[in-house]
Amino acid sequence: xxxxxxxxxxxxxxxxxxxxxxxxxxxxxxxxxxxxxxxxxxxxxxxxxxxxxxxxxxxxxxxxxxxxxxxxxxxxxxxxxxxxxxxxxxxxxxxxxxxxxxxxxxxxxxxxxxxxxxxxxxxxxxxxxxxxxxxxxxxxxxxxxxxxxxxxxxxxxxxxxxxxxxxxxxxxxxxxxxxxxxxxxxxxxxxxxxxxxxxxxxxxxxxxxxxxxxxxxxxxxxxxxxxxxxxxxxxxxxxx
Amino acid sequence: xxxxxxxxxxxxxxxxxxxxxxxxxxxxxxxxxxxxxxxxxxxxxxxxxxxxxxxxxxxxxxxxxxxxxxxxxxxxxxxxxxxxxxxxxxxxxxxxxxxxxxxxxxxxxxxxxxxxxxxxxxxxxxxxxxxxxxxxxxxxxxxxxxxxxxxxxxxxxxxxxxxxxxxxxxxxxxxxxxxxxxxxxxxxxxxxxxxxxxxxxxxxxxxxxxxxxxxxxxxxxxxxxxxxxxxxxxxxxxxxxxxxxxxxxxxxxxxxxxxxxxxxxxxxxxxxxxxxxxxxxxxxxxxxxxxxxxxxxxxxxxxxxxxxxxxxxxxxxxxxxxxxxxxxxxxxxxxxxxxxxxxxxxxxxxxxxxxxxxxxxxxxxxxxxxxxxxxxxxxxxxxxxxxxxxxxxxxxxxxxxxxxxxxxxxxxxxxxxxxxxxxxxxxxxxxxxxxxxxxxxxxxxxxxxxxxxxxxxxxxxxxxxxxxxxxxxxxxxxxxxxxxxxxxxxxxxxxxxxxxxxxxxxxxxxxxxxxxxxxxxxxxxxx
Numbered sequence: 030x031x032x033x034x035x036x037x038x039x040x041x042x043x044x045x046x047x048x049x050x051x052x053x054x055x056x057x058x059x060x061x062x063x064x065x066x067x068x069x070x071x072x073x074x075x076x077x078x079x080x081x082x083x084x085x086x087x088x089x090x091x092x093x094x095x096x097x098x099x100x101x102x103x104x105x106x107x108x109x110x111x112x113x114x115x116x117x118x119x120x121x122x123x124x125x126x127x128x129x130x131x132x133x134x135x136x137x138x139x140x141x142x143x144x145x146x147x148x149x150x151x152x153x154x155x156x157x158x159x160x161x162x163x164x165x166x167x168x169x170x171x172x173x174x175x176x177x178x179x180x181x182x183x184x185x186x187x188x189x190x191x192x193x194x195x196x197x198x199x200x201x202x203x204x205x206x207x208x209x210x211x212x213x214x215x216x217x218x219x220x221x222x223x224x225x226x227x228x229x230x231x232x233x234x235x236x237x238x239x240x241x242x243x244x245x246x247x248x249x250x251x252x253x254x255x256x257x258x259x260x261x262x263x264x265x266x267x268x269x
Numbered sequence: 270x271x272x273x274x275x276x277x278x279x280x281x282x283x284x285x286x287x288x289x290x291x292x293x294x295x296x297x298x299x300x301x302x303x304x305x306x307x308x309x310x311x312x313x314x315x316x317x318x319x320x321x322x323x324x325x326x327x328x329x330x331x332x333x334x335x336x337x338x339x340x341x342x343x344x345x346x347x348x349x350x351x352x353x354x355x356x357x358x359x360x361x362x363x364x365x366x367x368x369x370x371x372x373x374x375x376x377x378x379x380x381x382x383x384x385x386x387x388x389x390x391x392x393x394x395x396x397x398x399x400x401x402x403x404x405x406x407x408x409x410x411x412x413x414x415x416x417x418x419x420x421x422x423x424x425x426x427x428x429x430x431x432x433x434x435x436x437x438x439x440x441x442x443x444x445x446x447x448x449x450x451x452x453x454x455x456x457x458x459x460x461x462x463x464x465x466x467x468x469x470x471x472x473x474x475x476x477x478x479x480x481x482x483x484x485x486x487x488x489x490x491x492x493x494x495x496x497x498x499x500x501x502x503x504x505x506x507x508x509x510x511x512x513x514x515x516x517x518x519x520x521x522x523x524x525x526x527x528x529x530x531x532x533x534x535x536x537x538x539x540x541x542x543x544x545x546x547x548x549x550x551x552x553x554x555x556x557x558x559x560x561x562x563x564x565x566x567x568x569x570x571x572x573x574x575x576x577x578x579x580x581x582x583x584x585x586x587x588x589x590x591x592x593x594x595x596x597x598x599x600x601x602x603x604x605x606x607x608x609x610x611x612x613x614x615x616x617x618x619x620x621x622x623x624x625x626x627x628x629x630x631x632x633x634x635x636x637x638x639x640x641x642x643x644x645x646x647x648x649x650x651x652x653x654x655x656x657x658x659x660x661x662x663x664x665x666x667x668x669x670x671x672x673x674x675x676x677x678x679x680x681x682x683x684x685x686x687x688x689x690x691x692x693x694x695x696x697x698x699x700x701x702x703x704x705x706x707x708x709x710x711x712x713x714x715x716x717x718x719x720x721x722x723x724x725x726x727x728x729x730x731x732x733x734x735x736x737x738x739x740x741x742x743x744x745x746x747x748x749x750x751x752x753x754x755x756x757x758x759x760x761x762x763x764x765x766x767x768x769x770x771x772x773x774x775x776x777x778x779x780x781x782x783x784x785x786x787x788x789x790x791x792x793x794x795x796x
Binding site: 077078079103104105107109110111113115117119120121130131134135176180 | 437
């Protein structure tokens with residue numbers, strides 16, 4: 030589904046990824062787990078097309094979307110959704126407009142109907158005319174997820190979306206994400222890549238986990254495999 | 270978000286603030302309020318005085334508003350285009366263009382007016398186009414576009430990149446600019462429009478030089494030629510009302526806006542890749558630089574030396590006695606302005622006192638010529654003669670006019686410094702003055718320096734206030750040029766403006782090279 034071939038990327042003189050190879054299976058929720066600066070967010074940005082690597086290829090459904098220093102397919106044609114850590118809800122749009130923007134830009138039909146379906150899935154109907162600053166942290170989170178899902182992307186990229194929430198809210202949203210995978214309407218054929226530094230969060234939702242350290246893969250496997258891993262770094266990381 | 274400490278502004282706590290506040294109110298606010306109020310109510314009732322304003326006054330006011338509206342519209346439009354190119358794209362030489370395109374903002378408007386008149390004279394042998402509303406709009410648009418560019422560029426570089434990136438995942442670049450980027454900087458676009466409108470409607474030298482009758486020239490005529498002071502002040506009140514209302518509405522809009530366009534958490538501004546448009550964009554920027562900076566300079570140069578070097582030498586001899594006075598006045602003015610600006614900025618951003626901020630804003634909104642009239646009317650009194658008959662009255666004028674800009678620049682810098690830095694020192698028992706000297710001031714030093722340079726250059730070229738306030742016998746550069754150019758031959762006028770233009774350019778360049786390593790050091794330390 031998604032392939033990263035031999036990717037090298039750095040920010041100025043600071044190398045982040047060095048000849049990285051990584052595959053993501055379709056219809057799975059893969060968690061990229063690791064500490065700060067290990068390259069998790071860079072991987073998401075490369076897949077979305079928001080970052081251009083110095084070397085290597087990114088393939089989505091066997092099509093090369095980025096090659097070396099060139100974007101072959103622009104971000105808006107990759108059929109991806111991106112949820113940022115800060116959520117990036119457009120502050121000048123209401124909840125409705127935030128969710129409907131992508132649909133109207135793509136000249137989709139039945140915009141209102143689709144938006145309201147999405148709002149009712151997440152229980153946000155009563156907030157439809159509010160601005161982001163009038164919402165609670167959890168509601169903002171759900172609006173950001175709705176905004177990405179309403180376009181029915183094949184890939185959903187989530188960059189530590191729960192890092193600013195308290196434990197109770199985190200659990201509630203994780204439940205939503207789990208339900209989402211089972212939803213026919215919004216979760217069918219959806220590949221989710223979820224970045225986190227919290228292993229408990231990853232264990233709660235992941236089908237597969239990739240543990241990263243200093244731009245390199247330390248371990249890959251299911252939750253059980255990662256828990257039983259003998260890798261020194263993984264053991265250390267899970268301990269703390 | 271940091272919580273601001275709630276200072277009751279009691280005298281014991283904020284001595285310095287109260288001293289500066291009282292001095293500013295006494296020397297600047299009180300004279301203006303006194304002059305305006307007495308003019309409105311003396312010699313009859315308020316209504317009787319209002320009847321002095323005839324239909325012609327309102328037609329002239331409407332004309333001035335249309336001119337100012339057009340200048341604000343064009344400046345904001347071009348400022349947005351330049352801002353997008355320089356602050357949001359990877360266009361070549363953008364750091365260089367960011368500096369050189371600001372030059373017209375620091376050159377006195379009348380200098381560029383002379384250059385454009387020379388240009389039309391040389392190439393079309395006819396200056397009637399310029400001696401019209403269109404001429405005023407053209408020249409002032411080239412002068413105020415850099416101001417819009419600066420305001421809009423600053424907002425663009427502060428946009429949270431993720432807001433745009435979310436758009437890139439959904440739609441094309443031009444749609445992201447149109448639907449996300451531009452609406453996010455709407456407050457900056459409105460601020461730019463309002464500020465340029467106020468500057469334009471207050472502008473006196475360009476319409477006066479082109480012989481275009483506008484509201485400010487009419488007020489000047491009523492005051493200086495017909496000595497009809499009450500009518501002049503009454504007319505001024507109308508202009509003040511428009512400017513203050515506009516500024517209040519702008520402030521209210523920004524305060525009520527349901528969003529804040531800036532302040533992304535740890536995100537750097539993203540540059541759009543211009544791809545095939547790169548060369549065209551560089552050509553456009555260079556064209557703008559050529560038309561607004563290089564061309565006026567060349568034209569003035571050609572006109573000055575058309576008949577040999579005699580005009581230039583004569584101009585230099587005429588201006589020589591004014592250099593010391595002008596530079597000294599500008600330097601002293603800038604020092605006081607930065608001090609007042611810092612005090613107002615500190616207390617408005619860190620304490621509960623917004624009144625000073627509002628006073629600075631209101632005085633700033635008063636057109637220069639009217640502000641000058643108010644000061645003359647108040648200080649022209651035997652007891653206050655020591656102020657009226659010397660340079661002090663000009664300094665008071667400069668401080669009143671430009672402290673708002675300085676306070677705004679410094680307040681923006683103070684808001685970026687976490688309050689916790691100050692609180693950490695407070696817990697360790699560091700005194701208030703030591704915290705200011707050793708923590709806050711070093712951290713905002715770049716803004717203080719920039720504020721000083723801008724104030725210095727504005728004071729050096731200021732004409733509207735200076736022409737009303739300069740005491741007889743004093744030698745000040747812009748006044749000398751302006752009074753001589755009415756009757757002097759073209760080559761002498763061009764030579765004088767060329768000298769002032771060159772001096773201003775030299776000072777800007779000098780400041781740039783002196784301050785650059787200093788700013789770099791501070792920026793590196795603050796990173």
